[in-house]
Amino acid sequence: MNIRAAADGDLAAIAAIIEEFRQSEGPLLPILHGVQREFGYIPEYAKQMIATALNLSRAEVHGVVTFYHDFRDHPTGRHVLKLCRAEACQSMNGEPLAERVKTMLGIDWHETTADGAVTLEPVFCLGLCAQAPAAMLDGEVHARLDEHCLTGLLKEVSR
Missing domain, CATH: 1.10.10 (Arc Repressor Mutant, subunit A)
Structure with a gap:
C-alpha cells in the first residue's frame, strides 16, 4: 500500500x-x-x-x-507464540516440540493460522536456558515446556 x-x-x-x-x-x-x-x-x-x-x-x-527480529512488516495474529530456537532449548527436546506445534497449528515459522488466531515466530534465546525449552506467548514466558504444556497454551489461544 x-x-x-x-x-x-x-x-x-x-x-x-x-x-x-x-x-x-x-x-x-x-x-x-x-x-x-x-x-x-x-x-x-x-x-x-x-x-x-x-x-x-x-x-x-x-x-x-x-x-531487527522484533520488527514486523506484516500484521500478526491475535496471539504471537515465540518458540526458543537457541542451543539450550534445542538440546532439551525443543526441535520435536517445535515440529509438533507447527503441525498442530498447520503453519510454519512467520506464518499465521487461517483464522488469524496465532502467529508462530522463532526467537533465538529467551534467557531461560536453565529452564529449557522455553516459549513466549503474548509477552509472557513459559519454561520447562513439554508437549502437554504446549497443547494447553495452544488451546488457550485457539478460543
Missing part, C-alpha cells in the same frame, strides 16, 4: 509518532517501536514517511526493520 492509499487516520498517527520522537538522539528506533506499538507492525507506507522525516532513504529504514 502506498501513502496515497493509506487511511488519513493512519497517516496522522504515524506523523504524530514521528513528531514525538523526531528530536530525540537516534530517533529511528523509537519511531519504529512507536509505529509497531500503534499498528502491530510497520506498514510499508510508514517506511517512506519515516525516511522523509529523518532525511534517510526508504531502503535505510527498510534495512533496520528487516535487521
